[in-house]
Amino acid sequence: MVVYSEDHREETCRRGRIEVICGSMFSGKTEELIRSLRRATFAHQRVEIFKPSIDTRYSEEEVVSHDNNSIKSTPIDSSASILLFTSEIDVVGIDEAQFFDDGLPGVCNELANRGVRVIIAGLDMDFKGVPFGPIPALCAIADEVTKVHAICVKCGNLAYVSHRTVLNDKRVLLGEKEEYEPLCRCCYQKALKEDMSK
Ligand SMILES: Nc1ncnc2c1ncn2[C@@H]1O[C@H](COP(=O)(O)OP(=O)(O)O)[C@@H](O)[C@H]1O
Ligand SMILES: Cc1cn([C@H]2C[C@H](O)[C@@H](COP(=O)(O)O)O2)c(=O)[nH]c1=O
Ligand SMILES: [Zn+2]
Numbered sequence: 001m002v003v004y005s006e007d008h009r010e011e012t013c014r015r016g017r018i019e020v021i022c023g024s025m026f027s028g029k030t031e032e033l034i035r036s037l038r039r040a041t042f043a044h045q046r047v048e049i050f051k052p053s054i055d056t057r058y059s060e061e062e063v064v065s066h067d068n069n070s071i072k073s074t075p076i077d078s079s080a081s082i083l084l085f086t087s088e089i090d091v092v093g094i095d096e097a098q099f100f101d102d103g104l105p106g107v108c109n110e111l112a113n114r115g116v117r118v119i120i121a122g123l124d125m126d127f128k129g130v131p132f133g134p135i136p137a138l139c140a141i142a143d144e145v146t147k148v149h150a151i152c153v154k155c156g157n158l159a160y161v162s163h164r165t166v167l168n169d170k171r172v173l174l175g176e177k178e179e180y181e182p183l184c185r186c187c188y189q190k191a192l193k194e195d196m197s198k
Contacts, residue, residue: 015115015117016111016112016113016114016115016116016117016118017112017117017118017143017144018108018109018112018118018120018138018141018142018143018144019036019117019118019119019120019142019143019144019145019146020120020121020122020135020138020139020142020144020145020146021033021119021120021121021122021146021148022121022122022123022124022135022139022145022146022147022148023123023124023147023148023149023150024123024124024125024149024150024159024160024161024162024182025123025150025162025180025182026066026150026151026159026162026182027148027149027150027159027182028148028150029095029121029122029123029148030063030064030065030066030069030095030121031065031067031069032121032146032148033063033093033095033119033121034063034065034069034070034071036093036119037049037071037091037093037119038071040090040091040117045090045091045117046088046089046090046091047089047090047091047092047093048074048085048086048089048091048092048093049063049071049072049073049074049092049093049094049095050073050074050075050076050081050082050085050092050093050094050095051063051073051074051075051076051094051095051096052075052076052077052096052099052100053075053076053077054099054172054174055075055095055096055099055174056174057174057175057176058070060075061073061074061075063093063095066176071093073093073095078100078101078103079100079101079103079104079106079107079134080103080107082094082107082111083107083110083111086111086116089116090116090117091116091117091118091119092108092111092116092117092118092119093119093120093121094108094118094119094120094121094122095121095122096121096122096123097120097121097122097133097134097135097138098122098123098126098132098133098134098135099122099133099172100133100134101133101134102133102134102137104120104134104137104138105134105137105138105140105141108120108138108141109141112143120138120142122134122135122138123135123162124136124139124147125161125162126162126171127161127162127163127164127173127180129161129188150182151182152182152183152184152187153181153182153183154181154183154184154187154190154191155184155186155187157184157186157187158184159182159183159184160183160184160185160188161182161183161185161188162180162181162182162183163180163181163182163183163188163191163192164179164180165178165179165180165181166178166179
């Protein structure tokens with residue numbers, strides 16, 4: 001039996017592919033990314049990990065999950081830089097991909113066409129429920145898309161969006177539990193109504 005995310009043929013054969021892990025905040029995207037990249041390292045594959053340099057939330061140099069799991073990464077400003085670091089690499093991991101520019105899908109396609117396995121984690125939607133940055137395009141060109149879910153902090157159902165709990169309308173606002181809560185569709189609608197009446 002092949003367990004979810006343990007398809008060893010897909011993990012280890014050298015065929016290029018694009019895998020997207022998306023969902024709301026606290027849905028386990030980074031945990032899943034780190035797990036896949038660690039497994040690739042155990043399989044003696046050459047792994048390189050990138051994150052946008054604006055994401056300094058927990059660490060400048062590491063990808064860090066909400067549970068404090070971490071893995072070393074290279075912070076970069078532009079998706080084009082990924083191509084400079086990835087000759088002789090088998091697996092490329094990218095976290096917080098929603099913050100990258102629209103060149104990212106082209107870069108991932110080029111890597112996959114060269115035979116690289118590309119694993120991308122990112123928010124599918126912003127706090128307004130609008131598809132975020134290059135993630136929709138990445139989902140379209142991906143060989144595999146995994147949508148993960150947090151638990152709605154109001155009712156315990158599966159969450160689908162990250163509700164911003166502080167007053168700020170900018171699309172990019174780094175944050176954690178002080179600024180965001182994962183909510184299901186129903187609780188999100190209620191929360192938006194409450195926000196409007198404040
Ligand atoms: N409401 C929640 N639902 C699910 N997990 C949560 C929640 N709040 C905190 N967590 C923690 O967040 C972890 C996932 O963190 P992480 O992989 O960094 O998520 P993401 O990258 O999607 O934001 C979970 O393993 C869990 O311990
Ligand atoms: C919804 C939303 C989130 N952000 C920020 C908040 C965090 O710093 C990251 C998401 O991190 P995670 O690993 O998925 O928990 O993105 C934002 O800037 N704008 C938003 O709309
Ligand atoms: Zn709910």
